[in-house]
Each structure stands twice: as C-alpha cells, then as structure tokens.
Amino acid sequence: MTFDQFLQYVFSGVTTGSIYALTALGFTLIYNATNVINFAQGEFVMLGGLTAVSLHEAGAPLALAFVGAVAIVATVGVVFQLLAIRPLHSAGILAQIIVTVGASLALRTGAMLIWGREALPLPPFTGDEPIKVSEATILPQTLWVLGLTLVIVVTLQLFYRRTLTGKAVRACSVNQGAARLMGISYSKVVLLSFGMSAAISAAGGVMITPVSFMVYSSGALIGLKGFAAAIFGGLGNPAGAVFGGLALGILETLAIGALPMSGASGYKDAVAFLILLIVLFVKPQGLFGGRSVEKA
Amino acid sequence: MSELSLSQVSTGYGRIQILHDIDLRVGDGEIVTIVGANGAGKTTLLRVISGLIGIWGGTVTFKGRSLSRSSVEARAGLGLVQIPEGRQLFGSMTVEENLELGAYCRRRDGRPFLEKRDEVFTLFPRLGERRRQQAGTLSGGEQQMLAIGRALMAEPEMLLLDEPSMGLAPLLVKEIFTTLRELNSRGLGMLLVEQDARIALKLADRGMVMERGRVVLEDKASALLDNPEVQAIYFGQHGGGGGSRTENE
Ligand SMILES: Nc1ncnc2c1ncn2[C@@H]1O[C@H](COP(=O)(O)OP(=O)(O)O)[C@@H](O)[C@H]1O
Ligand SMILES: [Mg+2]
Numbered sequence: 001m002t003f004d005q006f007l008q009y010v011f012s013g014v015t016t017g018s019i020y021a022l023t024a025l026g027f028t029l030i031y032n033a034t035n036v037i038n039f040a041q042g043e044f045v046m047l048g049g050l051t052a053v054s055l056h057e058a059g060a061p062l063a064l065a066f067v068g069a070v071a072i073v074a075t076v077g078v079v080f081q082l083l084a085i086r087p088l089h090s091a092g093i094l095a096q097i098i099v100t101v102g103a104s105l106a107l108r109t110g111a112m113l114i115w116g117r118e119a120l121p122l123p124p125f126t127g128d129e130p131i132k133v134s135e136a137t138i139l140p141q142t143l144w145v146l147g148l149t150l151v152i153v154v155t156l157q158l159f160y161r162r163t164l165t166g167k168a169v170r171a172c173s174v175n176q177g178a179a180r181l182m183g184i185s186y187s188k189v190v191l192l193s194f195g196m197s198a199a200i201s202a203a204g205g206v207m208i209t210p211v212s213f214m215v216y217s218s219g220a221l222i223g224l225k226g227f228a229a230a231i232f233g234g235l236g237n238p239a240g241a242v243f244g245g246l247a248l249g250i251l252e253t254l255a256i257g258a259l260p261m262s263g264a265s266g267y268k269d270a271v272a273f274l275i276l277l278i279v280l281f282v283k284p285q286g287l288f289g290g291r292s293v294e295k296a
Numbered sequence: 297m298s299e300l301s302l303s304q305v306s307t308g309y310g311r312i313q314i315l316h317d318i319d320l321r322v323g324d325g326e327i328v329t330i331v332g333a334n335g336a337g338k339t340t341l342l343r344v345i346s347g348l349i350g351i352w353g354g355t356v357t358f359k360g361r362s363l364s365r366s367s368v369e370a371r372a373g374l375g376l377v378q379i380p381e382g383r384q385l386f387g388s389m390t391v392e393e394n395l396e397l398g399a400y401c402r403r404r405d406g407r408p409f410l411e412k413r414d415e416v417f418t419l420f421p422r423l424g425e426r427r428r429q430q431a432g433t434l435s436g437g438e439q440q441m442l443a444i445g446r447a448l449m450a451e452p453e454m455l456l457l458d459e460p461s462m463g464l465a466p467l468l469v470k471e472i473f474t475t476l477r478e479l480n481s482r483g484l485g486m487l488l489v490e491q492d493a494r495i496a497l498k499l500a501d502r503g504m505v506m507e508r509g510r511v512v513l514e515d516k517a518s519a520l521l522d523n524p525e526v527q528a529i530y531f532g533q534h535g536g537g538g539g540s541r542t543e544n545e
Contacts, residue, residue, distance in 0.1 A: 171386050178384035183372040183401025
C-alpha cells in the first residue's frame with residue numbers, strides 16, 4: 001500500500017468513523033443517564049437520513065432538511081422514552097433494554113413502509129468535486145462530516161462543562177439520589193438525554209446519506225458498529241466513544257486495503273466485531289475505562 | 297413557620313415494615329435529634345421526609361402543607377434540604393460545581409450564586425482554597441463541610457442531617473458541630489440523626505430515641521443526657537451503642 005493509498009483509506013475511514021462516533025455518543029448519552037443500552041440507536045441514524053431525504057424532496061433546502069430531520073428524530077427519541085421506556089421504570093434495566101430491541105424492529109418496519117426498500121440519496125452539502133490532497137482525493141462531504149462532527153462534540157462538551165443543565169445531567173449520572181435531593185428532576189434529565197442522543201445520531205445519519213445512501217435497514221449495522229465503538233472507547237465515556245468511532249472507521253477501511261483478495265469488503269463488517277471481541281477479552285472496560293471511573 | 301411534622305408515619309422496603317407509627321415535630325429554628333443504634337431506621341426516616349421513599353401510612357407536613365404530592369425535587373425548593381448519609385457528593389466534579397448544583401433548586405428564585413458561595417467559603421475557608429479540586433479527593437472532614445455547604449446553597453429553612461459525624465476524627469466532629477450550632481443561631485432548624493448520641497444531645501433542643509423503627513423515648517435533650525438508661529445504652533466508648541458501629545452503606 002502506498003502512502004497515497006493509505007491516505008485515501010484514512011479519508012474514507014474517518015468519514016464512516018465519524019458516523020460511528022456520533023452513534024457511539026448516542027449510546028453513551030442514554031447509557032450514562034439510565035444504564036440502558038439502546039439497541040434502537042442505529043434506527044435514529046437511519047431515520048435522520050431518510051427524514052432529511054423526504055424533507056429535501058418536499059422542497060426544503062438542505063440546511064433546513066438537516067435541522068428539520070434532527071428535530072423530528074429528537075422528538076421521536078423523547079416520545080420513545082415516554083411511551084416505551086418510562087412505563088418500564090420499575091421493571092428494571094433488562095426489560096428496558098429488551099424493549100429497545102423491539103423498538104428497533106418496529107422503527108425499521110415503519111421506515112420500510114414509509115420509504116420502501118430502495119436506498120435513497122441526498123445531494124452532497126456543497127458539490128462533489130473531489131479535492132486533491134497529495135495523490136489522494138477528499139470529497140467536500142467528508143470535510144462537512146468531519147467539521148460538523150467536531151462542532152457537535154465540542155458543543156456537547158461545552159454543554160456538559162459550562163452549563164448548569166449540563167452539570168445537572170452529569171450529577172445524575174454520578175449519583176441520582178443526591179442529584180434529586182438538589183432539586184434536579186431525574187425524569188427530565190432522562191428525557192433530555194434521549195432527545196439529545198437521538199438528535200446527535202440523526203445528524204450523523206443526515207451527513208452520511210450523501211456518501212453512502214440510506215435505506216430502512218441501514219440502522220442495524222450502523223447501530224452495532226456504534227455500539228462496538230462505544231465499548232471500544234469505554235462504555236459511558238464520551239471522549240472514548242468519539243475516539244472509538246474514528247478508530248473503528250479507519251481500521252475497517254485499512255483492513256479492506258490490506259486484505260489481498262477481491263471482494264474483501266465483505267469482511268469489512270467482521271473487522272468491527274473482531275475488534276469488539278478482542279477488546280472485550282483483553283480490556284473489558286474499554287481503552288479509556290468506562291463510567292465507573294467517573295463515580296465518586 | 298417552617299415547621300416539620302410527621303404523624304403516624306409507617307413505611308418499609310418491599311414487604312418488610314421498618315418504621316412504625318412515627319410522630320415527630322420540629323419547630324421553627326429548633327434542633328431535634330434522633331439517636332439510635334445502627335439499623336434502628338433513622339436513615340429510613342430521613343428518606344421518608346425528603347421523599348426518597350414513599351410512605352405506607354400517616355402524613356408528613358412542612359410549613360403547614362402536606363408533602364404527600366411533592367416529589368423529591370420539589371421538596372428541596374420548599375426549603376427542606378437533606379444532607380444524606382455518607383455525604384453523597386458528586387465526587388468527580390469540583391468543589392465549586394458541587395456548590396452550583398446545591399443551588400440548583402434556587403436557580404430561578406434564589407439569591408445570587410456568588411454571594412452564597414462566598415458565604416460558604418467564609419464558613420469553611422478550606423473549601424475556598426480547594427474550589428477547583430475534585431470533591432472525591434477531599435479529606436473526610438472537608439467532604440462533610442462541602443456536604444453542608446452544598447445544602448446551604450439551597451437556602452434551606454430546615455436541614456435534615458444524617459450522621460454528620462460518621463467516619464470523622466473527634467476534633468473534626470467538634471468543628472462540624474460548632475458550625476451547626478452557629479447556623480442554628482441564625483434561625484436554621486434541624487433534624488439531626490446521629491449514632492453519637494452524646495454530641496447530638498448536647499447540640500439539640502429535644503431528642504428522640506429510636507429502636508427497631510419506633511420512637512421509644514422522647515424528651516428535652518438535656519433530660520436525655522442525664523437519663524441513666526440512655527447513658528447506659530448509647531454513651532458507649534464509640535458513642536454507638538446497641539451493637540457495634542459498623543459502616544452502613
Ligand atoms: N434499601 C433497603 N432495602 C431493604 N432494607 C433496607 C434498605 N435500607 C435499609 N434497610 C433496612 O432497614 C432497617 C433500617 O435501616 P436504616 O434506616 O438505614 O437504619 P439506621 O440509619 O438507623 O442505621 C435496617 O434493618 C436495614 O437493614
Ligand atoms: Mg443510617
């Protein structure tokens with residue numbers, strides 16, 4: 001593999017990696033608030049992409065379609081929590097996790113009925129003239145994906161570190177009982193976390209659709225990869241989730257490049273799970289440790 | 297009148313009843329202490345008052361209104377603020393962030409944050425020096441100070457304290473109790489739960505002795521201090537009595 005080829009794989013890897021990162025962040029937000037692993041997380045990504053496609057087809061400019069799709073999916077996340085998760089509060093975490101599996105199937109089926117079985121495209125945000133970097137090329141959409149992912153990650157950090165609401169969310173994840181004694185409504189924090197989680201993952205879905213299209217079933221694999229990325233970085237650790245997503249995206253594409261046989265891309269998906277297995281065997285708490293280090 | 301009163305309160309965990317027909321009243325600016333051995337139900341009683349667990353029967357009223365429909369979150373805003381057993385600080389957050397969160401219930405109607413924060417730092421200068429330090433890295437005494445400071449940020453009218461002496465060296469316990477006395481002299485009412493009966497009764501106006509979920513004795517604190525029965529059972533070497541003082545939770 002030449003350096004330019006390598007560069008080309010990295011560019012492509014960070015693009016999908018960013019989407020894994022945003023999906024992993026989505027897992028993290030919900031996990032930190034509730035200890036629930038939301039197996040419908042990938043469906044939020046899929047819904048983001050497909051909703052944006054519809055809004056754009058209906059005449060909305062891309063920017064508006066983006067914002068609209070994110071807002072709509074955030075609402076779906078909130079409603080999902082209210083209708084499916086909240087009633088199971090006393091039934092325990094496991095019951096809630098199982099319901100997310102059911103919800104992912106329901107959302108997938110619903111999406112198939114609405115959008116059909118065809119993979120749908122979205123135009124790139126600003127043209128598709130590749131930009132030359134050395135001998136490799138980078139698509140403008142890749143820059144959009146990277147830039148917007150960065151904006152989302154930084155904004156999220158500022159929210160957690162600088163705002164009282166963000167600190168209240170952190171407080172709930174450290175010590176729910178104590179947080180409630182301070183007057184923090186845990187149920188509102190949970191709702192907020194579901195809404196933010198859905199919004200962030202939906203944004204990933206909108207950004208990736210111009211690159212790889214979106215179909216009703218896309219969420220399954222993206223969800224699993226995002227989950228692998230979250231585990232890779234240490235479940236519950238937002239920075240770890242972002243790192244895990246990017247690393248997974250890059251490793252995946254490099255693996256295709258390194259495997260000699262044609263049709264190696266079929267093995268691409270196996271890479272994520274191979275990494276997941278290795279991490280679980282070697283360092284079950286993830287590269288950067290899970291949330292337990294956050295606890296008092 | 298920020299008066300707290302419980303009437304015929306009972307509760308438990310699962311099907312096991314822990315509290316039986318508790319009657320209790322803490323007047324405006326008064327300090328009432330509840331002493332009793334480990335496992336007597338003192339923490340459970342405070343959890344009932346702050347709403348962390350529900351009640352099976354009876355009533356809890358504060359400032360003349362029933363709390364039965366008030367959530368945990370709402371009770372802090374009413375001025376009824378609990379300092380939980382074992383401090384329960386946000387260990388990975390800084391001293392200052394803990395204080396900010398303490399003021400959360402007053403984010404809309406409270407006094408300015410900086411003003412209150414500086415009052416806490418005046419009361420506990422050591423917290424001011426460590427304001428950017430993670431709460432989990434403070435010493436036990438400093439953590440208890442922060443737990444009290446955090447509660448004061450909520451502008452309480454009545455404090456519910458759960459074993460502020462737990463795990464602290466005698467000198468620090470003295471320091472903490474001196475601060476509590478000072479806060480009380482400014483009009484702050486307190487319901488103080490302690491295993492260290494002697495120091496609690498010295499501070500309090502009235503005292504109650506709890507055994508297996510029931511109030512078995514109730515009197516002026518000074519009278520309980522002189523009560524030979526109380527002395528025999530609760531003034532052991534470790535101030536614990538009624539069994540060894542094991543760490544709970
Ligand atoms: N979360 C809980 N679940 C079940 N039983 C509990 C729980 N918390 C306390 N208990 C039981 O309730 C009784 C009273 O406990 P507690 O209120 O903590 O007593 P104290 O604070 O006086 O030491 C004990 O027998 C204890 O084992
Ligand atoms: Mg206790």
